Amino acid sequence: MAGGFPPIGTYAFLSDCHTAALVAPGGAVEWMCAPRFDGPSVFARVLDRRLGGAWELDVAGARVDGRGYVEETLVLRTRWTGRECEVVVHDFFATALPESGGDGLVPVRMLVRWARCERGRAVVRSRVLARPDYATREARWSARDGVLAEESGLLLTGTPAPEAETTLGEGESWAIALDYAGQGLAPVRDPARLLEETVRSWRSWSARSAYDGVGARQVRHSAVVLRGLLFDESGGLLAAPTTSLPEWPGGPRNWDYRYVWHRDAALMVLALLRLGHREEAGRYLAFLLGQCAIHQDDVPPVFSVDGGPVAGETVLGHLEGYAGSRPVRIGNGAAGQHQLDSYGHILDAAMAYHAVTGEPPGGPVLWRLVEQARARWRAPDAGIWEARGGERHWTYSKLYAWVCFDRAVRLAEATGEPGLPLAEWRAEREAVRAELLERGYNADVGAFTQSYGSEQADGSLLRLPLLGFLDGDDPRVLGTLDHIQSRLGEGGALVHRYDPEATRDGVGGPEGAFLMCSFEMVSALVLAGRTAEARDRFDTLCARAEPLGLFAEEMTGDGHMVGNYPQAFTHLALIEAALNLDASGPADALHDWAEHGG
Numbered sequence: 241m242a243g244g245f246p247p248i249g250t251y252a253f254l255s256d257c258h259t260a261a262l263v264a265p266g267g268a269v270e271w272m273c274a275p276r277f278d279g280p281s282v283f284a285r286v287l288d289r290r291l292g293g294a295w296e297l298d299v300a301g302a303r304v305d306g307r308g309y310v311e312e313t314l315v316l317r318t319r320w321t322g323r324e325c326e327v328v329v330h331d332f333f334a335t336a337l338p339e340s341g342g343d344g345l346v347p348v349r350m351l352v353r354w355a356r357c358e359r360g361r362a363v364v365r366s367r368v369l370a371r372p373d374y375a376t377r378e379a380r381w382s383a384r385d386g387v388l389a390e391e392s393g394l395l396l397t398g399t400p401a402p403e404a405e406t407t408l409g410e411g412e413s414w415a416i417a418l419d420y421a422g423q424g425l426a427p428v429r430d431p432a433r434l435l436e437e438t439v440r441s442w443r444s445w446s447a448r449s450a451y452d453g454v455g456a457r458q459v460r461h462s463a464v465v466l467r468g469l470l471f472d473e474s475g476g477l478l479a480a481p482t483t484s485l486p487e488w489p490g491g492p493r494n495w496d497y498r499y500v501w502h503r504d505a506a507l508m509v510l511a512l513l514r515l516g517h518r519e520e521a522g523r524y525l526a527f528l529l530g531q532c533a534i535h536q537d538d539v540p541p542v543f544s545v546d547g548g549p550v551a552g553e554t555v556l557g558h559l560e561g562y563a564g565s566r567p568v569r570i571g572n573g574a575a576g577q578h579q580l581d582s583y584g585h586i587l588d589a590a591m592a593y594h595a596v597t598g599e600p601p602g603g604p605v606l607w608r609l610v611e612q613a614r615a616r617w618r619a620p621d622a623g624i625w626e627a628r629g630g631e632r633h634w635t636y637s638k639l640y641a642w643v644c645f646d647r648a649v650r651l652a653e654a655t656g657e658p659g660l661p662l663a664e665w666r667a668e669r670e671a672v673r674a675e676l677l678e679r680g681y682n683a684d685v686g687a688f689t690q691s692y693g694s695e696q697a698d699g700s701l702l703r704l705p706l707l708g709f710l711d712g713d714d715p716r717v718l719g720t721l722d723h724i725q726s727r728l729g730e731g732g733a734l735v736h737r738y739d740p741e742a743t744r745d746g747v748g749g750p751e752g753a754f755l756m757c758s759f760e761m762v763s764a765l766v767l768a769g770r771t772a773e774a775r776d777r778f779d780t781l782c783a784r785a786e787p788l789g790l791f792a793e794e795m796t797g798d799g800h801m802v803g804n805y806p807q808a809f810t811h812l813a814l815i816e817a818a819l820n821l822d823a824s825g826p827a828d829a830l831h832d833w834a835e836h837g838g
Contacts, residue, residue, distance in 0.1 A: 243289070243563050243564060244289045245286070245289065245562055245563045246264045246265055246266070246270075247800055247801065248485055248562070248792055248800070248801040248802060248803075248805050249784075249785065249788075249790065249792060249800065249801035249805070250264070250265045250788075251263060251264055251265075251270070251271075251286070251790075251805065252307065252309075252316045252331070252788055252790075253314065253465065253468065253481070253788075253790055253805075253806050254314055254316060254331060254332060254333050254351070254468075255314050255333060255468030255469070255481065256333030256334065256335050256345070256347035256348065256349065256472075257335075257345055257347055257467065257468060257470055257471065257472040258275075258276055258277070258333075258347040258349060258471070258472050258473070259272065259273055259274060259275070259276050259277050259279070259333070259349075259420060259481075260272070260273070260277060260333075260468065260469075260481035261283070261333070261351060262286055262481075262482070262805075263316055263331055264285075264286075264294075265304060265307070266298070266304065267296065267297045267298050267304065267318060267320075267329065268285065268294040268295060268296045268297070269283050269294060269295040269297075269331075269351070269353075270283055270284070270285040270286040270292070270294045271283055271284060271285070271286045271287075271481075271482060272295075272351070272420070273481075273498075274392065274393070274394065274420040274421075275349075275393065275420060275421050275422075276471070276545065277471065277478055277481055277498050277545055278498040278499065278544060278545060280372065280373045280374050280392075281293075281371075281372075281373075281374050281375065282370050282371070282372055282392070282394065282420070283295055283369075283370065283371070284371065284374060284375050284559065286482070286485070286562060287375075287483075287484060287559050287560070287561055287562055287568055288375060288559045288560045288561070289560070290560070291371060291375045291558065291559065291560075292371060292375050292559065293369050293370050293371030293375055293379075294369055295353070295366070295367070295368050295369065295370070295418070296365070296366070296367040296369065297329060297331075297353050297355065297364070297365070297366050297367075297416075298320070298364075298365055299320040299322065299325065299327045299355070299362050299363065299364055299365075300322075300362070300363040300364075300365065300405075301322040301323065301324060301325070301363070302320040302321055302322030302325060302326075302327065302362065303320065303321065303322070304318055304319070304320055305319055305320070305321045306318070306319040307319070307787070307788075308787055308788065309461075309788070309789075310330075310439055311443075312442060312443050312446040312447075312460060312461075312464060313332075313438070313439050313442035313443065313446075313464065314332070314333075314442065314464060314465075314468050315330060315331070315332040315435065315438055315439055315442070316330070316331040316332065317329070317330055318330075318331070320362075322360075322362070324360045324361060324362075325357060325359055325360035325361060325362035326357070326358045326359035326360065326362075327355055327356065327357050327358065327362045327364065327408070328355070328356050328358055329353065329354065329355045329356075330352075330353075330354045330356075330431075330435055331351075331352070331353050331354075332351075332352055332435065332438050333347065333348075333349075333350065333351055333352070333438075334347075334348035334349075334350045334351075334352050334417075334434050334437070334438050335347055335348060335437070335438045335441045335442065336348055336437050336438075336441055337437070337440065337441050337444060343441075343444035343445055343447070343448065344441070344444065344445060345441050345442065345445055345467070345472070346441070346472075347472055348425075348434075349419065349420055349421035349423060350417050350418065350419050350420070350421075350423075350425060351417065351418045351420065352415060352416075352417045352428060352431060352434055352435075353366070353415070353416050353417075354413060354414070354415040354416075354428075354431040354434075354435065355408065355413060355414050355415075356408075356411075356412070356413035357408035357409060357410055357411065357412055357413070358410065358411075359410060360410060361407060361408065361409055361410070362407070362408045363405055363406070363407050363408075364405060364406055364407075364408060364414055365404075365405040366399055366403070366404055366405070366414075366416055367402070367403045368396060368399075368402040368403070368416075368418070369402070369403075370390060370394065370402070372390065372391075372392040372394075373392070374556055374559070374570070375558070375559060376558070379394075379402065381396070381402055385424070386427060387419075387424075387425075387427070388401070388402065389422075393420075393421070393422035394418060394419065394420055394422065395418070395419035395422055395423070395424065395425065396416070396417070396418055396419075397416070397417045397419065397425065397427040397428060398414070398415050398416040398417055398427050398428050399416045413431065415428040415431035415434075416428070442464065445464075445467060445517075446460060446463070446464060448515070448516035448517055449463060449515040449516045449517070450516065451514075451515055453818070453819070453821075453822030454775075454778075454818050454819075454821040454822040455778065455782065455814070455817075455818035455821065455822075456818075457789075458782050458789060458814060458818060459515070459814070459815050459818045459819075461789045462789075462811035462812075462814050462815050463511070463515050463517075463815070465789075465790065465806050465808075465811050466508070466511070466512075466808060466811055466812065467517075467520070469481065469806075469808050470520060470524065471500075471545040471546070473545075473546060474527050474545060474546050474547060475520065475523035475524045475526070475527045476500040476524065476527050476528075476543075476545045476546075476547070477500055477504050477508055477524060477808055478497070478498055478499065478500065478545060478808065479497040479498075479499060479500070479501050479504065479804070479807065479808050479809065480497035480498070480793065480803075480804035480805060480806060480807045480808065481497075481498060481804075481806075482497065482498070482804045482805055483495070483496035483497065483498060483568070483569060483570055483804070484496065484561060484562065484565070484567075484568040484569055484804075485562050485565075485792070485802070485803055485804045485805055486561070486562055486563065486565035486802060486803070487751040487752060487793065487794050487802055487803045488565075488749060488750045488751045488752060488802060489562070489563040489564075489565055489802065490563060490564050490565055491565060491749035491750065491751070492565075492566070492567065492747060492748065492749055493747055493749060493751050494561060494562075494565050494566070494567060494568060494569055495569060495572060495804070496553070496569050496570050496571055496572050497572075497793075497804040497807075498545075499542045499543065499544055499545070499550050499572060499575075500527075500528075500542065500543055500544070500545060501541060501542050502528065502539065502541055502542075502579075502581075502582040502585045502586055503541070503579075503581065503582070503585055503624055503809070504585075504808055504809060504812065505524075505525070505528055505585040505586055505588070505589040506584075506585050506586075506588035506589040506592060507809075507812040507813070507816060507830075508521075508524060508589075508808070508812060509521045509524060509525055509589040509592055509593055510589075510592050510816075510830040510831070510834060511812055511815045511816070511830065512524070513592065513593065513596045513597075513834065513838060514815075514819065514830055514833055514834075514838075515815075518596075518597065521593060522593065522597070522599070525589055525590065525593050525601065525602075527547065528586060528589070529586070529590075529601070529602040529605050529606070530547065531543055531547050532586065532602075532605050532608075532609060533605045534547070536608075537612075538578070538612070539582050539583065539586075539609065539612065540575055540576075541574055541575070541577060541578075541579040541582050541626075542572060542574050542575050543575070549575065550571060550572050550574075550575035551570075551571040551575075552571050552573060552575070552576070553569050553570070553571045553572060553573045554569065554570050554571050555567040555568065555569055556568040556569070556570060573628075574622075574626045577621075577622035577626060578616070578619075578621045578622060578631070579621055579622055579623065579624065579626070579637070580613070580616065580617060580619075580621040580623075580634075580637040580638070580640065580641055581621075581623075581624050581636060581637050581639075581640035581641075582640075583609050583610070583612065583613035583640065583641065583644040584613075584639075584640030584641060584642070584643035584644040584647070585640065585643075586606070586609060586644075587606065587609065587610065587643065587644045587647040587648055587651070588643050588647050588707075590602055590606055590647070590651060591647040591650060591651045591834075592830075592831070592834040594651060594654060594655070595654070595834045595835055595837060595838070596834050596837065596838035597838075600655065601651070603657070606648070606651070607648070607652075607660060609644070610644060610645065610648040610665060613641055613644045613645070614645075614664070614665070614668055617638065617641035617644075617668070617672060619631075620632045620633050620634075621634065621637050623636065623637055624636055624637070624700055625700070625737060625738065625743075625745065627743065627745040627746055628745060628746030628747055629743070629744045629745050629746030629747075630746070632691045632692075633679070633691055633692040634690065634691050634698075635676065635680035635688055635689060635690060635691055635692070635698065635701060636698065636700040636701060636703070638672055638675065638676050638680060639676060639680070639701070639703065639704065639707065639709060641672050642669060642672040642673055642676060642709060643707055643709075645665050645666075645668045645669035645672060646669050646708075648665050649662060649665050649666055649669060652665075673709075676688075676709075679692040679693070680692065681716055682694075682695060685719075685723060686716075686719040686722075686723065687716070687719040687720040687722070687723035687724075688701045688704060688716065688720045689701075689723075690738060690743065696727075696738065696739060696742050696743060697723045697724045697726075697727035697728050697738070697739070698724070698737070698738050699724055699728055699735050699736060699737040699738065699754055699756075699757030699760070699761075700737065700757070701720055701724065702720075702721070702724065702735075702757060702760040702761055702763070702764045703760060703764075704717055704720060704764075705717050705764055705767045705768070705828070706760070706763055706764065706767070706816075706828040706831070707828070707831070708827065708828070708831065711767075711826065712764065712766075712767025712768045712769070712826060712827075713767070713768050713769055713826070717764075717768065718768055721761070721764055721765070721768060724757075724761070725761070727739065728753075728757075730753050730797050731753075731797045731799075732777070732780060733758060733776075733777040733780040733781050734753035734755075734758050734781075734795060734797065735753055735754065735757040735758045735760075735761050736751075736752075736753045736754055736757070737754035737756075737757050751794060751802070751803075752793075752794030752795050752796045752800075752802040752803065753794060753795050753796070753797070754793070754794055755781070755791050755792070755793065755794060755795055755807070755810040755813070756793075756807075756809045756810050756812075756813040757813075758777070758781055758795075758813075759778075759781060759810065759813035759814050759816070759817040760813050760816070760817070761774075761777065762774045762777050762778045762781075762817035762820070762821070763813075763816055763817045763820040763828065765777070766817075766820040766821055766823075766824060766825075767820070767825075767826060767827070767828065769826075771821065771824050774817075774820075774821060775821055778817055778818065778821060781814075782814070784799050790805065790806040791805075791806055791807055791810040791811060791814065792804065792805035792806065792807055792810070793805070793807040793809070793810060816828070816829075816830055819833075
């Protein structure tokens, strides 16, 4: 613990696909926003030990001696053991199956904490220390119709006061619920039924996947985490449910990730399809294309979970930040950037969806995106890492311009849609490829480098073989893998995304190794024929997330999670790495599977 802050990787993640919470190892809910993922925080102790607020729940004279998820759910089970008692606490956002039947998750919009005494007599204490509106004020509770109501709309049931305790005999239980949507729900009289329905709804969703290959447990759990990051109303995928968890403790690399980025599009659609979740894949893609239809002249790289614009960055100066990491930010300045790779991610997602389902993926909207990319690919951009040190010709951005034209040509050929400028798109595809091979590849270094004319390594270029631009055993790819490992590798399995100082990214300060790149090195090594090395790296990385199996954006060399948490990109790259290890073939397993019709 740094300055009283639990390590980021020890927090448990709860979600009902509408909002989320983080539960510290000592049993306190230390992060939650209302009325949805990107709303103002209600509990924010993860960002300020004094002001942030939390919902504490503990057992007098006992300690936590075991915690983990009920299998294939986001229901947290914690065991408290003392000399005189043993208590099991289930923490969960209540969910239900659709009323129309079938499987799926419907949020009840209520956080439930249910303590049950299994041995002896136990004193259980609950303290709801809410600090609404990003901890700018104290909570103001009042009794109303048998519940406690807070001015922000929160409703607390099952307790006579925000701070209370009760004594439980063996077999007795106590359930408290926080209705974060102000629905006026009755007190929780049957927590066992609520828990059963929540577990059933999660497992009904998980049961669609029959994957039992390499890393099956990690893959299935990662899928559940990703489902928890899919917003129920739109189908959009959050990058992470938190803001300002630092990429290096005490540093300034603290960003708000409670938004939807195009960079997740293709990998998310591919993973959902491969794991049997066609409905969610289609809904997510439809959401993305709907936003592209709204933005006629440009594609913002990031937007809110309901498709609205992302506000500019605001600093919350009254919060100390995790482990003193300032500034604490809400909003995200990346919304105003031009990121060329967005076009390729969207076209790659559309191509994969059509290949598997045979359904038309967007028609005129897609073709307009291709024309936008055609007009812009020769210009510099901000790049996937959203550098604030000026636009430049990022090699990764040009790679995804090639992906955009390649997928557009292949998709148009597959659908047979008339009237499209296929000859021009083929010419653009070849022009990008030629430029990448000439200017993105540095013959003196023997590798593709971060930007035109540079010698810097960049972890994003691990995707070169995964996208089919070059074979995994091509000497230029092998040289790139070695260059990335020698410049950016750390601790055997970790890979940094780039060198911040050499890149001059306009932010400053160190950061941890990037876990997405660390898992993508696994995939790239498989395609290079180095499967044993790839498996060792995969196992090492997965072991560092135990016992909760959650990954942040980054990790320090000594194995501590840093950055926003849990991170969708990392869990997507884990799934991709596992599937590549399972297939052990010369092509990326997800793309190869999709291109063969699923």
